[in-house]
Amino acid sequence: MKQSPFQIKSIGAAIATLSLAGTAQAAGFALLEQNASGAGVAYAGKAAIGEDASAAWFNPASMSRLKERQVVLGGHYIDLNSEFNNEGSTSPAAMPANPGRNVGDFGSEGYIPNFHLVVPFNDKINFGFSVATPFGLKTDYQADWIGRFQGITSDIKSLNINPSLSYKFNEQWSAGVGVSAQKLDAKLSSSTVLGLNTESLTTIAGDGWGYGFNLGVMGQVTPATRVGIAYRSAIEQDLEGNVTFSGPAAATQNSDLSSKIRLPSSLSISSVTELNPKWQLLADATWTEWTTIQKLQFDRVNAGGGAAPIPVQDYEWKNSWRFAVGGIYKYSDTINLKAGLAYDITPVPDERRKVRLPDENRITFAVGSQYQFDKATTFDVAFQYVMPDKAKIDSTEGAGGAQSRILGTAEGDAFILSGQVSYKF
Known part of the structure; x- marks a missing residue:
């Protein structure tokens, strides 16, 4: 089937909208949920507390506080409730018979496991x-919503394998270093305009491995206060996959794809202060190098002569900060009670906000409890409520008769239930 210039332009623009982005539980598409013991304090003090084997992930230097072999198994259930409210969006001119529904629900449920x-x-x-999942998302709009030409499904998964070592210099100072092998999987879909009142479901799927490192130091700076500093490097992912079209476009537009994605580095500074035998005060500031996400470019591999080129999509993200404070109260010899508060600053500029990632600043409220069952076994449970600001979206994609403009507000919240068991052996 011969492709017209109109079809070629609309197909290329549609592929460009399939971006690695979406709503996650920290700013951008990062995930902090790597243990339940830290979830109860909104991950305040995460680089200094060293209370269980998850210290290996948050700051390898803080492993030096552990004197016995220990394993941690944890999991997190995330319930994301979000919707888009249309405020004057326009669908492609080529789709007058099916402009799409005005409201787009994009909430989802997910489970995040971790092991230390x-x-x-x-x-x-x-x-x-x-073994952790530092990046990920799952958002899923209705297939017939008005913004389907800019995004329907976004499903990003990561797996990070991170061995590490710590060295204790003396009773005050320790250091640690680790290496990471990280796998990233992406599946992203949208609709593509093929002609008058004709569209195709377009799906990109790809995966790849990248490698990086992490390091940290921890110091007992006063008899009551210790401080931890942890750095995790950026990781460049070389993704390989394919793009597939439904219907008549498949014959000429399906092809292999490749892309390079540089996931950000981060730096955390944490403190833990023993106020008295009953109370601990925790704090954390984390900087994330989201300027690594400036643009997204897909390159066709072994494509036929009729395949449309894929335009580069600009993001221009900025670096961001997350701040958290928390407290731990020793209720008894076997029970600790926890609470925390965090504030995330979005890396997404207002003018670059897109339907796949309607990200805004957010506040997280957290509570948790820790129960020591016996000398070897400890259980943690935690609950977090994530409350983002309303996110204004004004995004135009495509060209000619395939151009669409999404104008409106995304709003919602998220509930996270976490649990873990720690076992010394």
């Missing part, structure tokens, strides 16, 4: 091993 292990080699050196 710490093994002391001697009084100075500890080995750690973490």
Whole structure:
């Protein structure tokens, strides 16, 4: 089937809208949910507390606080409730018979598992091993909503394998270092205008591996206060996959694809202060290098002569900060009660906000409890409520008869229930 210039332009623009972005539980599409013990304090103090084997992930230096072998198994259930309220969006001129419904629900449910292990080699050196999911999202609009030409489904998954070592210099100072092998999987869909009142479901799927490192230091700066600093490097992902079209476009437009995505580095500074035998005060400030997300470019591989070129899509994200404070109250010899508050600043400029990531500043409220069942076994449970600001969207994509403008407000919230078991052996 011969493609007209109109069809070629609309297909290329549609592919460009399939971006690696979406609503996650920290700013951008980062995930902090790597343990339940930290969830109860909104991850305040995460680089300094070193209370269980998840220390291997948050700051390898803080593993030096652990004197026995320990394993942590945890999981997090996320319920995202979000919707888009149309305020004057326009669908492509080529689709007068099916402009789409005005409201787009894009909430989803998900589960995040994690695993951590710490093994002391001697009084100075500890080995750690973490399996975590530092990035991810799942948003799913209705297939017939008005913004379907800019995004329908976004499903991003990551898996990070992170061995590490810590070294204890003395009773005050320790350091740690680790390496990461990270897998990223992406599946993204939208609709593509093929002609008058004719559209195709377009799906990009790809995956790849990238490699990085993390390091940290921890110091007991006063008898009551310790401070931790943790750095995690950026990781460049070389994704390989394919783009598929439904219907008549498949014959000429399906092809393999490749893309390079640089996931951001981060730096955390945390403190833990023993106010008295009953109370601990925790704080954290984390900087994330989201300027690595400036544009998204897909390159066709082994495409036929009729395949449309894929335009570059601009994001121009900025670096961002997250601040958290929390407290732990020792209710009894076996029970600790926790609470925390966090504020995330979005990396997304207002003029670059898109339907796949209607990200805004957010506040997180957290509560949790820790129960020591016996000398070897500890249970943690936590609940977080994430409350983002309303996000204004004014996004225009496509060209000619395939151009659409999404104008409106995205709003919603998220509930996160976390649990873990820690076992010394």
